[in-house]
Amino acid sequence: MVNLIASHIVKPAKPIPTKVMFLSECDQRVPVTHVTIVHFYKPEGPELLKDATGVLKESLSEALVAFHPLAGRLYQKDGGRVELQCNSMGALLVEAQSELKIQDFGDFCPTPQIRALIPPIDNNNTPLHEIPLLLAQITKFACGGVSIGLAVSHVIADGHSGCHFVSEWAKIARGEKSDDQPFLDRTIFQKYEDDHPSSTAPKLQYSDFFPLPVLIGQSSSLEERKKTTICAMLKLSKDQIEQIRNKANYQDLMIHKTSNQSPFSRFVAVSAHIWKCLSKARMHNPAQETVLYVNMDFRNRLKLPLPGRYFGNAVLPVPTRAIVGDLQSRPLSYASSKIKEAIENVKDEYVRSYLVCMKNIPEVSSSRHFQAVGCPQGLFLGNPNLIFTTWVGLGLYKADFGWGNQIFLTPGSVAYDGKLFIIPSPNGDGSLFIPLCLQAEHINAFKKHFYDDI
Known part of the structure; x- marks a missing residue:
């Protein structure tokens, strides 16, 4: 029911120095999978979707400058841990078309029908370092509606971080300046670990x-x-x-x-x-x-x-x-x-x-x-x-890419x-x-x- 039209690897708009980024124990604990979410929109007119894919592609490239860890790749290390290389390999952006209407999704329960609105990820047969940390899919529906399906590496971002990224990406897509920059230095966690007051803390x-x-x-x-x-x-x-x-x-x-x-x-x-x-x-x-x-x-x-x-x-x-x-x-x-x-x-x-x-x-x-x-x-x-x-x-419902705020969102699965x-x-x-x-x-x-x- 979802037909792929095109796919693009989107890299940061400006050169980013290649480096290995420290990952905290909170990053290392979560599953090496992607958190998935689908945003549904109902633009007031078809003209708002004119060159929507081009706008998303260009604005994503700009957003990845500040959020460049999402353009990197993960590599396996000993002990089940992983390493984040900020190497600007890029995010995946897919354009798709569906004959369905938004109302066909009913209560938006996370079914395989919903999952089809997000680029597939084959974790079992693809080396970890070949899997993008961010995958996005714009799907246009027969009713004039549209969805943005996202898969974000859980190792890289939690809910707050993911929403911050999407909000800034949407801001750029609307033609506004992204002025709410992320704090990327995860070594701040080393201080919390080194300063741990072992004599007074709960012995977990x-x-x-x-x-x-x-x-x-x-x-x-x-x-x-x-x-x-x-x-x-x-x-x-x-x-x-x-x-x-x-x-x-x-x-x-x-x-x-x-x-x-x-x-x-x-x-x-x-x-x-x-x-x-x-x-x-x-x-x-x-x-x-x-x-x-x-x-x-x-x-x-x-x-x-x-x-x-x-x-x-x-x-x-x-x-x-x-x-x-x-x-x-x-x-x-x-x-x-x-x-x-x-x-x-x-x-x-x-x-x-x-x-x-x-x-x-x-x-x-x-x-x-x-x-x-x-x-x-x-x-x-x-x-x-x-x-x-x-x-x-x-702040889930603030991702306006120029089509108005979402009418609903749901986990991809x-x-x-x-x-x-x-x-x-x-x-x-x-x-x-x-x-x-x-x-x-x-x-x-x-x-x-x-x-x-x-």
């Missing part, structure tokens, strides 16, 4: 984060990895979110008889609701241990915050552990309290200790490979566990069981969209509990 160990619980009665997660998964797109209105939040806060007040502590946030309450509903849908043994991970941005949680436009990964996985029987028998405020406490623990000493913990791991491959059936040593974040990534607060995204509504009405991936046998039960238990 690898076991604090991994390995993860497996289902009772199973010796490993291998059987769970093989099960068929399915993606879905759920939505919570502002009123539904407030119902969930008010329930958790009211229960907490009744238990503690005080309102001295800050109330649960929307994110915490919704996460707790999902955790309870999912453990119910998965029909866990009451004695089953389960872990909920929250991918936490810590840019502003350090005593000396990272520069505002730090370009790289500044995210760590924050685990919250519980016994399913407790999750189900206790009120929503119980799960909310556990998540809130885990998040509030992410402060300067915690982050520094985490960085040193990761630095001391001689082999990082096992923590980079998620759910690969052929990778028994890899992490499995699925049943009985789950992991959240929130895109709230990233949700790769494995137990993975969920939380995405704000494009119209700013306070609602949330939740694309997720679950084992097919649990998806219907989860949807029922998700809405019935509000």
